[in-house]
Amino acid sequence: MSESNLSASIEQIDESRRVVPSADPTRRTLLLSALAGCACLATNEPVVAEDEQPGSNERPQKADLLVRAEGDKAGEVIKPDDLKLGGPPLRAWPKDPKTSVVRKGSRLNEVVIVKLDPNELDDDTRARAADGIVGYSVICTHAGCPITAWVKQEQGDKAVLKCMCHNSEYDPRQNAQVVFGPAPRRLAALPLAIADGAITVAATFVGKVGAQQGG
Numbered sequence: 713m714s715e716s717n718l719s720a721s722i723e724q725i726d727e728s729r730r731v732v733p734s735a736d737p738t739r740r741t742l743l744l745s746a747l748a749g750c751a752c753l754a755t756n757e758p759v760v761a762e763d764e765q766p767g768s769n770e771r772p773q774k775a776d777l778l779v780r781a782e783g784d785k786a787g788e789v790i791k792p793d794d795l796k797l798g799g800p801p802l803r804a805w806p807k808d809p810k811t812s813v814v815r816k817g818s819r820l821n822e823v824v825i826v827k828l829d830p831n832e833l834d835d836d837t838r839a840r841a842a843d844g845i846v847g848y849s850v851i852c853t854h855a856g857c858p859i860t861a862w863v864k865q866e867q868g869d870k871a872v873l874k875c876m877c878h879n880s881e882y883d884p885r886q887n888a889q890v891v892f893g894p895a896p897r898r899l900a901a902l903p904l905a906i907a908d909g910a911i912t913v914a915a916t917f918v919g920k921v922g923a924q925q926g927g
C-alpha cells in the first residue's frame with residue numbers, strides 16, 4: 713500500500729470511529745439521564761478493592777475456611793474430596809467465614825495443602841493434619857518465591873514441594889523440613905481441621921512465615 717493510500721485508509725477508520733451526536737433530542741436526553749444515573753450509583757457505593765478489605769491482611773485465623781487461589785474454580789471453598797491422595801497439592805487463601813473476606817491482602821497468607829497417607833506423616837505433622845491433609849505457607853524460606861511444584865525429590869523417590877527459583881525442596885510428611893537446596897529452614901505449618909465438610913484452619917501458623925534468613 714502506498715503512503716497516500718495508507719493515510720486515506722487511516723482517515724476512513726478514524727471517520728468510522730467518530731461519535732455522531734444523536735439528532736433526536738429526546739434520545740439524547742434519555743442517554744444523558746442514564747449516564748447521570750450510573751455516575752450517581754458509582755459515587756454512592758465506593759468500591760473497596762478485595763485486597764484492602766478489613767481483615768484481608770491478617771494471617772490465617774482459627775476457623776477460617778480455605779478457598780482455591782488459582783484455576784477455573786478460584787475462590788471456591790475447598791473440601792477434603794477436592795484433594796487426591798498423594799497429590800497434587802492445591803494453593804489456597806484463608807477466608808473469614810463470618811465476613812466472607814478472603815485474606816489475600818498479603819502474599820504471606822497464602823498456603824499450599826496436600827493430602828497424604830497419615831501413616832507416612834511424622835508425629836508433629838500428623839498432629840496438625842486433618843485426615844492426612846497438611847498445610848504450609850507457600851512462601852519459600854530462601855528468598856520468598858512461591859512453592860509451585862510437586863515433583864519427585866532430587867535425592868530420593870518421594871514427591872516433595874519444590875521452589876523452582878533455586879530448587880529448594882521441602883518434605884510435607886516431615887513438617888516441611890528442607891531436604892534439598894539452599895532454603896535455611898522449614899516452611900511455616902498451618903494446622904488444619906475438618907468442619908461441616910470443609911477444610912478449616914485449626915490454629916495460626918507454627919513457625920516463621922516468609923524468607924527471613926536463619927532461624
Ligand code: FES
Nearest residue numbers: 852854855875878
Ligand atoms: S527462593 Fe526458593 S529456593 Fe530460592
